[in-house]
Amino acid sequence: MREEGVGVRLGRRAHRIRRPFPFRYTVRTVHFLVMAAGLAVLPQAHAHPAPPALQELVNRPVPLRKGIGSAHDTVATTSKQAQAFYDQGLAHLHSFVWLEAARSFNQALRDDPKLAMAHLGLTIAYTELNAPAAAKASLERARALAATANDHDRRHIAARTLQAEAEAGPGGLTRLPDYRAALDEALAAFPQDEELWLLRGLAESSDPAERGQGSAAGSIPFYEKARALAPAHFAAHHYLTHAYENTGRVPLALSEGAAYARMAPAVPHARHMYAHNLRRAGRIAEAIDEFRAADALQTEYFRTESVPVEYDWHYQHNLDLLATSYQYIGQMAAAEALFKTAFAIPSSLVVQEFNKREWPAFLLGRGRAKEALDAALVLAGHRSPLVSAIGHIEAGRAQLALAQFKPAADEANAALRLMRGAREGAGLAATPLKALQGEFLLRTGKPEQGRPLLEEVAREVRAAPGPDAWTQALFTLEAIGRTAREVGDWNIAAWAARQMLEHDPNYAGSHYALALVAEHDGDARTAGVERALAEKYWSRADAGLVELKRD
DSSP, X not given: OOBOOOOOOBSOOOEEEEEEEEEEEEOXXXXXXXXXXXXXXXXXXXXXXXXXXXXXXXXXOOOOOSSSOBOOOOOSXXXXXHHXXXXXXXXHHHTXXXXXXHHHHXXXXXXXXXXXXXXXXXXXXXXXXXXXXXXXXXXXXXXXXXXXXXXXXXXXXXXXXXXHHHHTOGGGGGGHHHHXXXXXXXXXXXXXXXXXXXXXXXXXXXXXXXXSTTOOGGGHHHHHHHHXXXXXXXXXXXXXXXXXXXXXXXXXXXXXXXXXXHHOTTOXXXXXXHHHHHHHTTOHHHHHHHHHHHHHHHHHHHHHHTOOGGGOHHHHHHHHHHHHHHHHTTOHHHHHHHHHHHHHSXXXXXXXXXXXXXXXXXXXXXXXXXXXHHHHXXXXXXXXXXXXXXXXXHHHHHHHHTTOHHHHHHHHHXXXXXXXXXXXXXXXXXXXXXXXXXXXXXXXXXXXXXXXXXXXXXXXXXXXXXXXXXXXXXHHHHHHHHHHHHHTOHHHXXXXXXXXXXXXXXXXXXXXXXXXXXXXXXXXXXXXXXXXXXXXXXXXXXXXXXXXXXX
């Protein structure tokens, strides 16, 4: 699963370029050809294969757990235990807890080896755990058992088969309409089946592998139907949170996220989702409490279950968002420790490795360009072309801060070559590459060429859906303003500060940037007002925060 970043999903997920179209920018020493297009989410896009130890983990016995939320779908089994563990696996799927879902479905199969729907649940869990061979084998077992299953189970198996074919690649996308049609036919036969309504909502996405994070406006009526049919089932609240986030309806996302966290208090992702929208609503202290609660739950899980952290995609993602929340309130020491921890955790997900760019970006923002360069070069050496490309882009930004313009151009061109040769995901790096070029132009005395690029960057990052992208956009705008001030382009600095204020008036950094512009312009009154607001919003900041020091 990728959270916004997957994210993307989370912000969050790996992407494949579809229907590419080029746009070219040329600078004296930098020649960019960025291929950008409609981006499709690919949950099977992983940085490297899962280690063999995964099979031992997914087959460990598991108890019935409390606090994970209620989910139920009556399946063809006479074993109460098998049904209970199937339902638990279903609940874990709805919360993106892939490892525990696999353990629960395997536990159900120990109680009833002929439970086809447990094999079907494993096809999703194994896919998201980067075990495609196991996922394929599970689907084959489910299909083999379909002959003796009931009509309900057969329809689920037939629909999942079509979905898996659509997930398989570009050619398989022709099966997406067939998948939706199969769900519609199943709903006609079982109109009270909330699980089918949830699946139909997921299927509204143009990504056949949608698990919920990319839920679109068209998904909402299906989720609302499922919520009405099964008020005790938490999943509709979870998916509605994502759908409302993705369509910019923050109050509704906050309400649904609160319901999800209340109904599944022991699920880290539920607490994390609520935190998403608390932060977006300006309730940053409460958001930090929820991110910390999610971290505590996951840390305890790793301790009691002896599960390596790299098997849980969500742990690192939560660390990243907790870190950016501390960064937001000026607690840079806490942010740094978390960024550093997350950076060191290996992940099999490309998008999670891609998002490690936040560590060199943080270092650069704190004026530590050499350290940022070192961290970026670690990413540049990654085996994934996409991750390597973003590493070169961040290295280029660090080189610019060090006034090393030729090396910066070399890094940009290295990123470009990787993006052009990447099989998938290059669209994720298109806007960062454009931002690098805009900064290059500013720092090499071509602001009239650089500003249009940076304005495009601002539009693109601010338009990106989801709370993760919203925060990343804020820090991108902040970086643009900082660069403009460093080169003495106060027109662009003022524009960037206004963009920050429009994007988030509750961020201290927005007011700090406005204060610096006002001070430059000799507007003491405005500077004083904005300084006071910055100090108010940074009231919990580190005592030595540089931005709060007076000359």
